[in-house]
Amino acid sequence: MNFYTVNGSPNCRKVHAVINYLKLDIQINELNIFAGELATPEFNALNPNGMVPVLEDGNFLLWESNAIMQYIADHADNTDFYPTDPQQRADIHRWQFWEQNHFNRAAGTIVFENMLKCVLKIGEPDAEKVAAATEDFHKHAILLDAHLANKDFILGSKLTLADFSVAGFSEFFDTAKVPFRKYPNLVAWLERLDAIPAWADTPSLAA
Numbered sequence: 001m002n003f004y005t006v007n008g009s010p011n012c013r014k015v016h017a018v019i020n021y022l023k024l025d026i027q028i029n030e031l032n033i034f035a036g037e038l039a040t041p042e043f044n045a046l047n048p049n050g051m052v053p054v055l056e057d058g059n060f061l062l063w064e065s066n067a068i069m070q071y072i073a074d075h076a077d078n079t080d081f082y083p084t085d086p087q088q089r090a091d092i093h094r095w096q097f098w099e100q101n102h103f104n105r106a107a108g109t110i111v112f113e114n115m116l117k118c119v120l121k122i123g124e125p126d127a128e129k130v131a132a133a134t135e136d137f138h139k140h141a142i143l144l145d146a147h148l149a150n151k152d153f154i155l156g157s158k159l160t161l162a163d164f165s166v167a168g169f170s171e172f173f174d175t176a177k178v179p180f181r182k183y184p185n186l187v188a189w190l191e192r193l194d195a196i197p198a199w200a201d202t203p204s205l206a207a
């Protein structure tokens with residue numbers, strides 16, 4: 001299998017961490033977004049959205065980070081990380097939908113406005129967008145913090161795909177002033193993740 005990724009992409013990091021955690025034999029192909037490598041006809045044939053991550057398994061092409069995480073996790077023997085029990089699977093999928101539609105949509109907007117715009121030299125943060133996304137973030141962080149009150153990980157005592165998905169943007173939270181430090185259970189959970197080598201050693205931005 002081939003994994004196409006861009007250094008600095010939180011959605012790619014999520015997949016890359018799964019590859020490392022499950023020790024999967026998948027070829028990593030790093031693309032340079034600044035050199036236009038996501039805008040070529042060749043890359044468009046892999047993903048017509050022009051986005052990473054992408055997985056290629058023979059003739060099968062898969063985009064969308066959470067779908068890729070599920071697919072590759074099914075190739076491992078580790079049934080704790082992506083259990084086969086239908087309710088546990090549905091629970092993981094629920095959190096993966098939630099992170100894309102709510103938590104990381106809010107966090108990702110703050111990261112884009114407060115950090116990426118500066119890195120990419122494409123203007124100042126839009127204060128109205130930051131304020132709206134921050135309000136939204138608090139709403140979702142309150143829920144996550146309460147959920148994690150007596151759990152080590154999102155599904156309970158064991159690490160699963162859900163944790164890597166929801167934590168996708170976390171390495172940028174401090175730099176981008178995402179107000180997560182108000183939420184002690186959320187902070188403690190991120191610290192537990194950072195103690196897992198496969199997660200900690202797979203940052204979006206290589207040190």
Ligand SMILES: N[C@@H](CCC(=O)N[C@@H](CS)C(=O)NCC(=O)O)C(=O)O
Nearest residue numbers: 009010011050051052053064065066
């Ligand atoms: N929902 C998609 C989002 C993918 C996405 O936003 N990828 C970004 C990098 S994190 C990208 O490729 N951006 C390039 C562009 O928009 O031109 C997923 O989870 O895979």
